[in-house]
Amino acid sequence: MLNLQSIHTTVMQKVPYNWALMKNLLSPEASLELTASFPHQEFQLSTGEGYGYYWGKILAPSQDIPLMLKFKDDRWRQRLAQGRLTSDLKHLSYVWRQLIEGLWSDDYRIALAEMSGLDLKNCVMDIGFRQYKSGHQHSPHTDEPNKVLTHLLFFNQQWSGDWGGCLRILKDEQPESTFQDILPLSHSSVVIARSDNSWHMVTPLTCPPSESRLALRVAFFRNVE
Ligand SMILES: O=C(O)CCC(=O)C(=O)O
Numbered sequence: 001m002l003n004l005q006s007i008h009t010t011v012m013q014k015v016p017y018n019w020a021l022m023k024n025l026l027s028p029e030a031s032l033e034l035t036a037s038f039p040h041q042e043f044q045l046s047t048g049e050g051y052g053y054y055w056g057k058i059l060a061p062s063q064d065i066p067l068m069l070k071f072k073d074d075r076w077r078q079r080l081a082q083g084r085l086t087s088d089l090k091h092l093s094y095v096w097r098q099l100i101e102g103l104w105s106d107d108y109r110i111a112l113a114e115m116s117g118l119d120l121k122n123c124v125m126d127i128g129f130r131q132y133k134s135g136h137q138h139s140p141h142t143d144e145p146n147k148v149l150t151h152l153l154f155f156n157q158q159w160s161g162d163w164g165g166c167l168r169i170l171k172d173e174q175p176e177s178t179f180q181d182i183l184p185l186s187h188s189s190v191v192i193a194r195s196d197n198s199w200h201m202v203t204p205l206t207c208p209p210s211e212s213r214l215a216l217r218v219a220f221f222r223n224v225e
């Protein structure tokens, strides 16, 4: 289902840090089906200083879970205990199972590693579903230091520029220091290599209550002592 060629032809940008806008990773047909069956069950509101959104189950390939449990960072141990982290895809539609299995493949990981120049071999990957509603946002941050790379996939077929909800690549920690705003449209995905200056945010949402910003966050983490 994944068009790995689109990863191979994506060029990592060096300004304001290492990131990339990737086009057409999914065909328009696949992306329509994925939007139509984007999961809605078991989403929990997650809020804190400067952020708020709903997030669903966290999916990890079965070979990564034993590694996660060895990591110093104990978030995966907690999530596993809460039943929020799983390798079981049976709650998902057929197209979603196909997509997640594609993202769990070695081919995808290798393509992303080659494109980004980052070593992802010893990383663990987790995949999280996100839904942002009106009033939600994610203020400027660089991501946690044990994160190596994030790949954000979007699933809105339509989105108005007036609704907020853009992923904003920032030049620094100021929310106005816009380098580029990316609408959460389903033909685009964004790769961010985590660094001490990988500032980004999700602009505050002002969409109609019937709309949600649908995103999938694929993230690679390393163990830090
Ligand atoms: O949903 C997005 O576009 C960005 C989310 C994000 O920055 C994060 O989860 O760390």
Ligand SMILES: [Fe+2]
Pocket: 141, 142, 143, 200
């Ligand atoms: Fe982030």
